[in-house]
Amino acid sequence: MTALQTVLAWYSGFVLIFCFAINSYYLVLTVAGFCRTLRVFKEVRRPDQRRLLRSPLTPPVSVLAPAFNEEANVVENVRSLLMLDYPLFEVILVNDGSTDRTLGRLTDAFDLRRSARSFERSLRCKPIRGIYESLSYPNLVVVDKANGGKADALNAGLNLSLYPLFCAIDADSILEPDALLRLVRPFVDAPGVTIAAGGVVRVANGCDIHGGRVHAVRLPRRVLPLIQIVEYLRAFLFGRMGWSTGNSLLVISGAFGLFEKKAAVLAGGYATDSVGEDMELVVRMHRYRRERRQPYRIGFVPDPICWTEAPESLRVLRRQRTRWQRGLIDTLLRHRSMIGRRRYGTVGMVSLPGFLVFEMISPLVELTGYLLLPVLWASGLLSPSLAGTFFVLAILYMVLVSALAILLEDLAFRRYPRVKDLGLLLLAAVLENFGFRQLTVWWRVRAFAEYLRGDLSWGAMERRGMVRTA
């Protein structure tokens, strides 16, 4: 056996072990997330929502919704935000230099009037062209500003916000009516200590939606969003819930998160030069608190739900996935000095190394694994039966984790009521491994090249419009 063959053989072993490790990582996260979910459910009692609605301790919230060319859905989505069950809140929609009729539609629908509203300039942002207040809804403010990206729009919204908590959401997302009330629970229970909390983001494709509300949860007919539902369950629901166990959650989705305004401003607000501004802010907030040894908690609440439209075409999905990966690389490199440092507690010792190995580097290892297969085969180091068995093993482990996530979702939430839905989800868990997974791996590897080129673009999300009945 030549030296090259020896290296190849050992690297193959490494890939196998890595494959086992990454799936085990997801398995542990899923189980930990489920246990935490059950614990949270046990703590929440029947009259809890009413208590929070009445309590003078429930803090007012500013809902910040940045919008860029969202004319298709914006009116319906703002209407749904204004209908939230919450004692005191304001909706600040930031029109981030849209080139379509986003502002016009809002002006017509909500009777907007230009206002000389004064605001605190805590964070830098692109020039504000106008502030509009609604004559019909005193708690609606529309900010029209020069295009500067989502982070810049959120910083502008933060400057305009009046309340101690702010909820960052995507203007194209739909919140369940009591989502905010559920998400605020950790802030009411531990004010001053809880500085951020994330809620669950679920795929809305296929659901019966009208009047800005999800009326019936259904599965999409197309395979691509179906697979993403399984992915979201595994990674966004139980994965994040699992990370929150040791106060080491690194990502609160930009589509739905609640933050203490003071903590976010002190940490410097959203980074306008990052495409992963949601993760970056959370990591910076961890860093800020841990460096000052201030007690804090960043939590995840499993029951408030935000519905979002998942990409239905490969082109849009590619943009989304490369953007996510670029954001991840950017955040981990910005905060690389935290990795492996005891000073940063579980964040430095567990979650950041975990993200580095299993989220950032893993596509590189997986891709080399795929590329190595024919090489090993051709060099006679790997028999077809061994290669096939290895492949089936890797797939089965992934299917196992996904199936577990589906089972646990059914036990804890049962949002997909039909038995047929479960069958489809299990099928999607299998199909995911034949093409989808390999494509996402390839896009995530390409994201490294884009990151090195300094690509900070978001890429347009083509909305089909959720305001429809499926």
Place this chain on the structure above:
Amino acid sequence: MASVLALEPLTNGVLGLAGAVGLLAALLLIQRTLAFFGNSRAARREPILTRVVYDAVQSSPVSAEPLARLTRSDRKLVRSILLGLALDLRGDTGEAISQLYVQLGFAQKDLARLRSWWAPTRANAAADLGLIHIPDATPMLLAALEDSDVRVRQAAVWAIGQTGTPETLRGVIRLLGDRNLVVAHRAQEVLAERGREVAEAIVAYAETTASRAGRLAAIALIGWLRLTAGASLLLDFTGHLDPEIRIKSVKAAAAIGDPNFLGAFHLRLEDVAWQVRCQAAKGLSLFGSSDSVPRLRKALRDRHWWVRLYAATALAEVGPAGEEALSAALQDEDAAVREMARYLLERGDLVPALP
């Protein structure tokens, strides 16, 4: 490769994983099947039992006779129906629900559950007893306030808030200074709802407690409940050395709106803590006194945005003298002052609810 990987363990792994996936799929199917049968039974029985419960509640005197011989699963359903109804119904019907709950033996079971070794069971029992308003449970709920588990204590506080008399509510006041923040907040919530019944005790607690957190919570309650009995105490506290106590006191005083506070608010517009200045300006907006105009004009130049906002809001409430001051501020050399004055003059009816 052969030195690193071998076919046999991989094949065993595949078989093991395939078995595990199959097992999960089977579990999913089983749990769905069980849930289906459970739900369909509940869906069938619930309307029937709700009707029986409704009739029993409406009968005078309340009688559990029609519900006496139920199966175990039906009893569970009835209990759940009663707890659901108790959440929505108060007054005579609420009382009838409580009586039925007691007659069916659920209250006794809850009291027994309050002695369970398992803390979540004790917490659930306390919450259910509070929900159903069982006054007889009060002594045990008072004892549960001393429980070692936070969940039990917070559930007991809430339950006492639902069932307790003014006497028992007094027991809750001392929990405002509880070492556990969640319990302290639950006590504050309960007293925010029913604190008027024990107003004097809250004021006395604010005056005498050694707990700083407890005092702050009591001061906030005096403001929320607009307890005029606490006005003189608040007046004293507006000059307290602790800035946090000054902030809370001025805020509470602003909520009460007693004209005696006017002088204190004027004084506090010069406070070193911006939050105190802010609350003082907010308080002045209640009186609309023209005496405040010179001080508010000065506060309009405060370096803190929130103080400027509330000072301008207060000026807008004063009337012509205030509007004149705001108009004059439009010519101010400081852009921040001009901006704030313009906003207040132009906003008209567009008044956002300020925190």
